[in-house]
Amino acid sequence: EVQLLESGGGLVQPGRSLTLSCTTSGFTFGDFAMTWVRQAPGKGLEWIGFIRSNSYAGTSEYATSVRGRFTFSRDDSKSIAYLRINSLKIEDTAVYYCIRGRSSLFHWGQGTLVIVSS
Amino acid sequence: EILLTQSPGTLSLSPGDRATLSCRASQTVPTNYLAWYQQKPGQAPRLLIFYASSRATGIPDRFSGSGSGTDFTLTISRLEPEDFAVYYCQQYGSLSFTFGPGTKVDI
Numbered sequence: 001e002v003q004l005l006e007s008g009g010g011l012v013q014p015g016r017s018l019t020l021s022c023t024t025s026g027f028t029f030g031d032f033a034m035t036w037v038r039q040a041p042g043k044g045l046e047w048i049g050f051i052r053s054n055s056y057a058g059t060s061e062y063a064t065s066v067r068g069r070f071t072f073s074r075d076d077s078k079s080i081a082y083l084r085i086n087s088l089k090i091e092d093t094a095v096y097y098c099i100r101g102r103s104s105l106f107h108w109g110q111g112t113l114v115i116v117s118s
Numbered sequence: 119e120i121l122l123t124q125s126p127g128t129l130s131l132s133p134g135d136r137a138t139l140s141c142r143a144s145q146t147v148p149t150n151y152l153a154w155y156q157q158k159p160g161q162a163p164r165l166l167i168f169y170a171s172s173r174a175t176g177i178p179d180r181f182s183g184s185g186s187g188t189d190f191t192l193t194i195s196r197l198e199p200e201d202f203a204v205y206y207c208q209q210y211g212s213l214s215f216t217f218g219p220g221t222k223v224d225i
Contacts, residue, residue, distance in 0.1 A: 027209065044206065044218075044220045045155070045157075045163065045220075045221050047208070047215045047216060048215055059212050061214070062214075063214045064119065066215060078165070097163075102210070103168070103210040103215075104153050104168030104169070104174070105153070105155075105163075105165055105208075106174060108162040108163060108164075108217070111162060
């Protein structure tokens with residue numbers, strides 16, 4: 001069974017940094033790109049971007065709104081994907097989801113809530 | 119970046135009704151790479167339709183997708199109580215992949 005579990009969310013002050021983890025099981029992690037999507041409270045879904053598999057150089061694509069502050073990485077030996085967010089802003093408050101693949105997103109994690117507040 | 123608009127914003131219907139949801143793109147979605155997702159409160163989204171009209175694994179056949187180019191439609195032939203939720207379209211044919219703002223289907 002494919003499973004994805006996000007962690008690392010919580011209450012963070014503006015300007016600080018945070019790294020979210022997406023721990024996976026049930027599939028060959030190294031074969032898949034990993035996508036991140038966020039959802040602010042009461043709002044719609046926002047595509048953040050994805051990191052390709054290392055078969056495709058492990059490169060990343062980012063939404064314009066987060067480019068430069070957000071960084072994806074992956075550890076295929078541990079089957080974990082990471083999202084690092086620098087210079088956190090109030091408007092980064094959201095549930096952050098990781099998803100297997102880069103298109104037609106079938107397998108989602110349950111999300112982790114990040115609250116940016118002083 | 120392709121912008122997606124969804125209409126209506128809210129659709130008020132009853133169980134057994136037919137629901138027709140629209141998703142319009144600001145430019146042609148390459149290869150009709152358009153997906154639909156359903157989201158219920160407190161849950162992660164669930165993939166319903168990909169490639170504009172292909173049902174995802176386990177999705178009942180009352181859900182169907184159609185359209186091409188810039189105009190896409192999700193149809194729910196007969197609403198079941200569990201279908202009342204928010205529905206999002208997403209294009210994945212052109213970076214940045216984008217979601218529409220959603221249509222809420224409520225009673």
